[in-house]
Amino acid sequence: MNPYVEKLYGMATQAERVIVGLMSGTSLDGLDIALCRITGSGRRTALQLEHSCTKPYASDFRRQIQDIFAKRTIDQQQLCGLHALIGRTHGALVNEALLGWGVSPEQVDLIASHGQTVFHAPRWLTGDRRFPDSTLQIGDGDHIAVATGIITISDFRQKHVAGGGEGAPLAVYGDSLLFSHETETRLLLNIGGIANFTFLPASTAGGTGFATDVGPGNTLMNQYMQRHLGAEMDRDARVASSGTVNQNLLRALLEHPFFGLPFPKTTGPELFNLEYLHRAQQDSGTAGMENSDVMATLCAFSAAAITAAIQQVLNGNDPKARVYVSGGGLHNPLLMRLIRDGLPATPITAFDALGLLPDAKEAALFALLANETVTGSAAEAYPILGAPTVYMGKISFPG
Known part of the structure; x- marks a missing residue:
């Protein structure tokens, strides 16, 4: 058996999981990082915030994202390069945060990465009926996993869209459970x-x-x-x-x-x-x-x-x-x-x-989504208008 698949199976049966949630919003001010200890799943979920911080983006890094952010005409090479660069940068910021907290990567089960939204295109806004609702977040999960040595779950919004939603807001899943x-x-x-x-x-x-x-x-x-x-x-x-x-x-x-x-x-x-x-x-x-x-x-x-x-x-x-x-x-x-x-x-x-710090809330709720991906049951979700009951996120192994 693939050792990472075996590890996922093992953590799904554990009483609790330690998950780092990452969130970078449309304000582009930096990366919110929340280290969470989560027990149970579904309606039996309990989340304890162990540590949290916001790592500000460097001015040049922010400007590179702004060059392509929410624009229809962009440099494709810059988009491609930023997908990798944001992943590497987020991975480095996680390593920096863990070091500051005295937590080793081996003590963390998963990273849950929202990524950086660069374009959101529901059809009501674009008016283009050739394409379904769509949204794009960059910051490659494979780069985060390799940079940190931690299994990473990313790209949550795509399954929401595929399941009939518009890809946002996703906080409702964690909000309803907690x-x-x-x-x-x-x-x-x-x-x-x-x-x-x-x-x-x-x-x-x-x-x-x-x-x-x-x-x-x-x-x-x-x-x-x-x-x-x-x-x-x-x-x-x-x-x-x-x-x-x-x-x-x-x-x-x-x-x-x-x-x-x-x-x-x-x-x-x-x-x-x-x-x-x-x-x-x-x-x-x-x-x-x-x-x-x-x-x-x-x-x-x-x-x-x-x-x-x-x-x-x-x-x-x-x-x-x-x-x-x-x-x-x-x-x-x-x-x-x-x-x-x-x-x-x-x-x-x-x-x-x-009972949850306001500045850490969204990052912590992505940690909860990753917990549901590994050990939850979509059938236990509360009824939520316009929100498909789906497992979200793509899994990246460190090796």
């Missing part, structure tokens, strides 16, 4: 480059959970800061807080048909980018605004899209639901204030109230 509650309806909001949430009705109330993208989170604000102010982000919302929201531009930004699509739905920077902003400014006659006013309006745009989506869900379900927030947007004080102002009757708190 955070469903008997009496409390929960809405788990993640504000990364794109904002999305998982809706989990109280199990005693019945109903079906789902996950959906709702629009831009940080992506437009970050893109604008990088292009016009030479900064990676608007730290502490200093620029946006000094500006004034332009209501004409805000209305133009909110006019896209995406916002009227039913849940669940997906989107990405392929839609919400600086070209989208430019068109909205042209349509609303707001070109030439001060940078601070543009940033204030973009922050209001993200908040308005998020609050409108949450209101739409809660009005038809449990109005007493609680909202738990994770992702980089949690650290934007202006964005969080605007969301709370837009949902005055809804309790909103950081995700660590549920």
Whole structure:
């Protein structure tokens, strides 16, 4: 028997597995790494976060990804090369993190790698009926496995698409297993480059959970800061807080048909980018605004899209639901204030109230997906609207 297949078989029957989850989102700020100890599977899953960190991307590395990120016309050689380079880089960052934590690779059963999304193409967005829904994440799992010596599971989103989904959001699988509650309806909001949430009705109330993208989170604000102010982000919302929201531009930004699509739905920077902003400014006659006013309006745009989506869900379900927030947007004080102002009757708190660090949540949930790939049963998944019950991920051996 292949020794790695034998090892997989053995870990599937173990009481627990140690899995490193990796997540790099559309914000392109770095690699989130979460070392998790997971027992059980399915509805008997328990996850303990042992260590976590974010390894920032070097500026040159980030620029190389930005050259091909969410663009229809790119250098194919650069795409091909980055697939290998991102894999090697992520593997090196895992080795660095494990060394810092005093954990040897031999103590880790699996790595679960989300990879780096470079293009997301649901057919509703492309309008191209020649092709099915599709999505592309790069950062080759074989390179990660060889660099670390650890069996790696990667490329999770492809099976979701093949099974009839749009490839996102995937957090709903882990959210439903770990955070469903008997009496409390929960809405788990993640504000990364794109904002999305998982809706989990109280199990005693019945109903079906789902996950959906709702629009831009940080992506437009970050893109604008990088292009016009030479900064990676608007730290502490200093620029946006000094500006004034332009209501004409805000209305133009909110006019896209995406916002009227039913849940669940997906989107990405392929839609919400600086070209989208430019068109909205042209349509609303707001070109030439001060940078601070543009940033204030973009922050209001993200908040308005998020609050409108949450209101739409809660009005038809449990109005007493609680909202738990994770992702980089949690650290934007202006964005969080605007969301709370837009949902005055809804309790909103950081995700660590549920026992998991907000910045480690997505990486940890990919570790959980890898656990399900090895030892779970798709039949045990909670009913999730628009989410196929499939095993996700491709397995790469170190040798």
